[in-house]
Every structure is written in structure tokens, then in C-alpha cells.
Amino acid sequence: MMMRARLTALLMAVVGSVLAAPPAAASPEDEFCGSMTSIGFTGDCATLTPLAREVCAQFERGADPSAVAEMLDIATRDQTLSNFIVAGARLYFCPQPDEA
Structure with missing residues (x-):
């Protein structure tokens, strides 16, 4: 369980640093899909x-x-895809702590 949490955190850090910022005018959906x-x-x-x-x-x-990622694993049947969905959700859809 701890290993999965670390993997998810690492994956989110990698996704955040690798993905280029989409144009400011794009919707969160467009940015996520891109x-x-x-x-x-x-x-x-x-x-x-x-x-x-x-x-x-x-x-x-x-x-x-970890529980959220496991739920997605069941829905998508693809652990890697699930991890990217979680990372993308945090980047594009979830309110940031200072916005909440």
C-alpha cells in the first residue's frame, strides 16, 4: 500500500514536470485530453x-x-492509465488548496 502511494506520488511529479502547459484559453477538459x-x-x-x-x-x-487509484484500476483495468487519470485530475480538475 505504501509502495503504491509512493509510486502514485512519483508518477504525479513526473507527469507534472513532463507535460507542457497548455494554452491559457483552453478548458480543463481540453487540457486534460491534450x-x-x-x-x-x-x-x-x-x-x-x-x-x-x-x-x-x-x-x-x-x-x-491509494483507495481512489485502486477504484480506478477496477474501472479501467489499467493501472498505468489509472495513475495518469489521478495525476491529470489533480492538475486540471481538483481545486488547489489555496482555492478551496
């Missing part, structure tokens, strides 16, 4: 956006990040 495309996701991003928004809702309710 990021998913840049990492090689070729499916319909519209199916992932609700999952990313649900990640934020669960975080707001106090859910443990």
Missing part, C-alpha cells in the same frame, strides 16, 4: 473526464489517494 494524448492515450478522452472529476469529488470527501 495531456492524455501526449502520453499516448488514443481512446475517447470524453470517457475519462468523468472519472477524473470523480477523483476530485472523492478527494474532497477525504478519500485516501
